[in-house]
Amino acid sequence: MRQRLPAIVSLLVVGGALAGLPFTLSGYHVGLAAQVGIFFVAVLGLNILTGYTGQISIGHGAFMAIGGYTTAVMSQDHHTNLVLTMLMAFAICFVVGLLVGLPALRLSGVYLALATFALAVSVPQLPLKWSKFLGGRDGVQTSKTVSHLWLYGAAWTASAILFVLAWLILRGRVGRAFRAVRDSEIAAVASGIELPVYKTLAFGISAAYAGVAGSLFVLATNGFAEPSEFGVVLSLQILVGAAVAGLGSLWGVLAGAAFVGLLPAVSSSVPVIGSDHGRDVVFGSAVVLVMLLLPDGFAGLFARVRRFARA
Amino acid sequence: MAVHRWKLGALLCAVLATAAVASTAAASHSSSTPGVSKKQIVIGGTFPFTGPASLYKTIPAAEQAYYAYVNARGGVFHRKIKDIALDDQYDPSQTVPQTQKLVEQDHVFAVVGSLGTAPILSTWGYLNQRKIPQVLVATGDAFWGNCVHHACDGSTKPWTLGWQPTYPGEAKIYAQYILANKASAKIGVIYQNDAYGKNYLAGLKTGLGSHANQIVDTESYNVGDSAQVIAAHIVALRAHGADTLAIFATPTPTIQSLVAKTLIGWNPLTFVNNVSANRLFELAAASNGADLDGIISTAYLASPTTQANLPGMKLAKSIIHKYAPALDQSLAEGDGNIIYGLAVGWTFVDGLQHAGKNLTRPGLMKALRTMNETKNPFVYPGMSVQTSKKRTFPMEQLKLEKWSGGKTGDWHAFGKIYNGIH
Numbered sequence: 114m115r116q117r118l119p120a121i122v123s124l125l126v127v128g129g130a131l132a133g134l135p136f137t138l139s140g141y142h143v144g145l146a147a148q149v150g151i152f153f154v155a156v157l158g159l160n161i162l163t164g165y166t167g168q169i170s171i172g173h174g175a176f177m178a179i180g181g182y183t184t185a186v187m188s189q190d191h192h193t194n195l196v197l198t199m200l201m202a203f204a205i206c207f208v209v210g211l212l213v214g215l216p217a218l219r220l221s222g223v224y225l226a227l228a229t230f231a232l233a234v235s236v237p238q239l240p241l242k243w244s245k246f247l248g249g250r251d252g253v254q255t256s257k258t259v260s261h262l263w264l265y266g267a268a269w270t271a272s273a274i275l276f277v278l279a280w281l282i283l284r285g286r287v288g289r290a291f292r293a294v295r296d297s298e299i300a301a302v303a304s305g306i307e308l309p310v311y312k313t314l315a316f317g318i319s320a321a322y323a324g325v326a327g328s329l330f331v332l333a334t335n336g337f338a339e340p341s342e343f344g345v346v347l348s349l350q351i352l353v354g355a356a357v358a359g360l361g362s363l364w365g366v367l368a369g370a371a372f373v374g375l376l377p378a379v380s381s382s383v384p385v386i387g388s389d390h391g392r393d394v395v396f397g398s399a400v401v402l403v404m405l406l407l408p409d410g411f412a413g414l415f416a417r418v419r420r421f422a423r424a
Numbered sequence: 425m426a427v428h429r430w431k432l433g434a435l436l437c438a439v440l441a442t443a444a445v446a447s448t449a450a451a452s453h454s455s456s457t458p459g460v461s462k463k464q465i466v467i468g469g470t471f472p473f474t475g476p477a478s479l480y481k482t483i484p485a486a487e488q489a490y491y492a493y494v495n496a497r498g499g500v501f502h503r504k505i506k507d508i509a510l511d512d513q514y515d516p517s518q519t520v521p522q523t524q525k526l527v528e529q530d531h532v533f534a535v536v537g538s539l540g541t542a543p544i545l546s547t548w549g550y551l552n553q554r555k556i557p558q559v560l561v562a563t564g565d566a567f568w569g570n571c572v573h574h575a576c577d578g579s580t581k582p583w584t585l586g587w588q589p590t591y592p593g594e595a596k597i598y599a600q601y602i603l604a605n606k607a608s609a610k611i612g613v614i615y616q617n618d619a620y621g622k623n624y625l626a627g628l629k630t631g632l633g634s635h636a637n638q639i640v641d642t643e644s645y646n647v648g649d650s651a652q653v654i655a656a657h658i659v660a661l662r663a664h665g666a667d668t669l670a671i672f673a674t675p676t677p678t679i680q681s682l683v684a685k686t687l688i689g690w691n692p693l694t695f696v697n698n699v700s701a702n703r704l705f706e707l708a709a710a711s712n713g714a715d716l717d718g719i720i721s722t723a724y725l726a727s728p729t730t731q732a733n734l735p736g737m738k739l740a741k742s743i744i745h746k747y748a749p750a751l752d753q754s755l756a757e758g759d760g761n762i763i764y765g766l767a768v769g770w771t772f773v774d775g776l777q778h779a780g781k782n783l784t785r786p787g788l789m790k791a792l793r794t795m796n797e798t799k800n801p802f803v804y805p806g807m808s809v810q811t812s813k814k815r816t817f818p819m820e821q822l823k824l825e826k827w828s829g830g831k832t833g834d835w836h837a838f839g840k841i842y843n844g845i846h
Contacts, residue, residue: 139528139529140528141524141525141528141529144521144524144528145521148521238646241617241618241646244617244618249617249618249619250542250616250617250618250619250620251541251542251545251618251619252516252542252545252546254549258553330517333520334516334517334520334546335520335546335549335550336549337516337542337545337546337549339516339517339542339545339546341514341515341516341542341647342515343517344515378521378525393474
């Protein structure tokens with residue numbers, strides 16, 4: 114119990130701060146904070162897959178697209194409750210993730226990364242193929258739009274639930290199996306862990322998280338889903354978020370999500386040498402800087418601070 | 425340990441710097457209408473400065489040049505116009521936060537001239553809900569005047585207004601030309617697989633009426649398709665026996681189509697839509713080997729090259745030279761998008777003047793919905809920008825134009841002015 118006390122206290126502090134935030138911020142900043150919550154869910158999901166199970170994915174934007182379109186289509190065509198569409202996005206992406214996890218059994222390392230990259234490129238093309246159903250380039254519009262405050266509440270409630278879920282999954286047998294797969298597949302098999310089960314499971318869970326993030330992402334775009342929102346850059350942003358967070362830790366995720374959620378907005382107001390590409394320059398150099406200073410991401414930083422405090 | 429402290433220090437500096445930037449004070453506004461003070465009117469818009477549609481970035485630059493010119497002459501009712509143009513890369517997921525920033529952070533009076541169909545569709549609900557003018561949007565889809573899009577449930581959006589002629593209306597003119605000049609034409613169409621391309625195709629079919637069966641083949645491409653894919657579509661159109669080609673595409677695929685048809689030795693009667701009929705783009709096609717003579721398009725703006733002696737074009741040249749000298753060269757080569765930006769700026773300032781000294785958002789909308797501009801110096805001579813209760817498309821006139829002069833040629837307008845295009 115004593116060991117867990119700091120964790121519980123910091124959870125309460127973070128939770129309290131998040132609950133109080135909307136009362137102190139302007140509407141625009143609440144919107145930005147909601148954006149951070151959305152990336153929190155996505156980065157958390159990728160961290161389960163990449164950080165804990167050691168499977169690289171550059172394709173999580175594709176799962177976000179599936180989740181986002183689920184929300185948009187269900188709301189437009191059937192006026193489904195938006196929260197319900199998030200649950201559907203979770204379920205659908207879980208199944209799709211399991212299916213995508215199957216090739217992961219045969220591929221590893223850079224080959225798996227390439228395969229998921231193909232996913233990131235190809236999935237956003239599907240709405241163009243089935244434009245009657247998925248709106249094509251004209252997009253799909255939810256029947257209801259939400260306020261910044263609603264979005265903020267939904268994003269961080271989802272974050273909290275999924276964070277606890279991730280913690281429950283990772284602390285027990287499944288989490289141990291994931292880590293064993295990451296550290297050495299041969300050793301894991303020798304210890305009786307069934308690789309196919311755990312690898313596909315990790316993909317499924319991770320994709321389901323991305324699905325919820327995608328669902329929220331579409332709501333943040335005034336409920337408008339359109340292929341170009343889910344480009345390759347989105348997948349890369351999630352990966353950058355996970356790297357900045359520090360792989361294999363739940364605590365760094367907050368910092369990683371804030372990094373990718375806020376930096377584009379903040380850096381667009383930095384007047385960089387009169388260039389149209391100022392935002393990209395700032396984002397890129399910030400990534401380089403963080404990777405130089407914190408090779409283990411913010412999780413590494415927290416661990417270091419903890420050691421420092423104890424010493 | 426010392427090394428770690430150094431790293432921590434550096435990180436802390438980075439965090440503090442970020443926080444300092446983030447907390448730059450929001451603009452204060454004293455008057456009751458956001459963005460309007462005694463001395464200033466703050467407006468904004470989103471544009472593709474980078475990304476796949478960045479060819480359009482001269483439009484916001486020209487608009488800002490025009491506002492600078494107006495400001496230098498005292499502004500509108502002694503208010504200077506401040507225009508905040510943000511980059512959205514033609515991507516709705518960036519248009520939304522950027523537009524929210526304009527509204528909630530910069531407290532703009534109106535969103536003016538934002539570019540692209542999907543970006544407008546992603547933000548018009550938000551802006552109409554808050555009763556913020558989203559005016560003179562840079563897209564010719566018919567939604568803005570006569571809403572048929574599923575997103576607006578059959579009702580129009582009162583705070584959203586277009587400017588340029590609609591795409592279906594333009595396509596109808598090509599149909600009329602075909603019926604009058606080549607009645608037995610076998611028509612092949614290449615179009616973009618989205619609302620933009622389909623609007624054009626639908627307009628062409630409506631215009632052809634009972635002759636719509638003369639369309640022997642339609643080929644659609646997706647945004648981002650390679651030149652090879654475009655070329656394959658052109659080959660297919662020819663194989664279907666078409667002797668007339670309509671290209672309803674954005675600039676890059678248009679250039680690729682023109683090059684492809686020349687390379688396969690095909691010489692049909694060719695139509696290029698107005699968006700791609702910018703001399704700069706045709707010169708690019710010609711330098712890649714396209715044979716351009718005789719291709720037909722439409723115009724509603726004065727030409728900075730063939731009509732350089734018009735007072736409006738002289739004015740354009742002097743404004744650009746003084747306030748946006750970086751655009752001098754592309755204007756000299758005939759970049760119609762610069763003229764477009766100036767013309768839109770002119771309409772907006774005209775609207776502000778008619779809205780009166782006591783500027784409000786409903787006042788601006790009323791002024792822009794009852795426009796009667798016969799003197800906009802940047803539109804084609806003889807055309808006017810008008811709106812009324814019954815007329816929701818500000819620009820409803822077009823003139824046909826034809827390319828001649830080969831690799832160093834230009835567009836030359838011909839025939840009558842077509843009215844009532846929508």
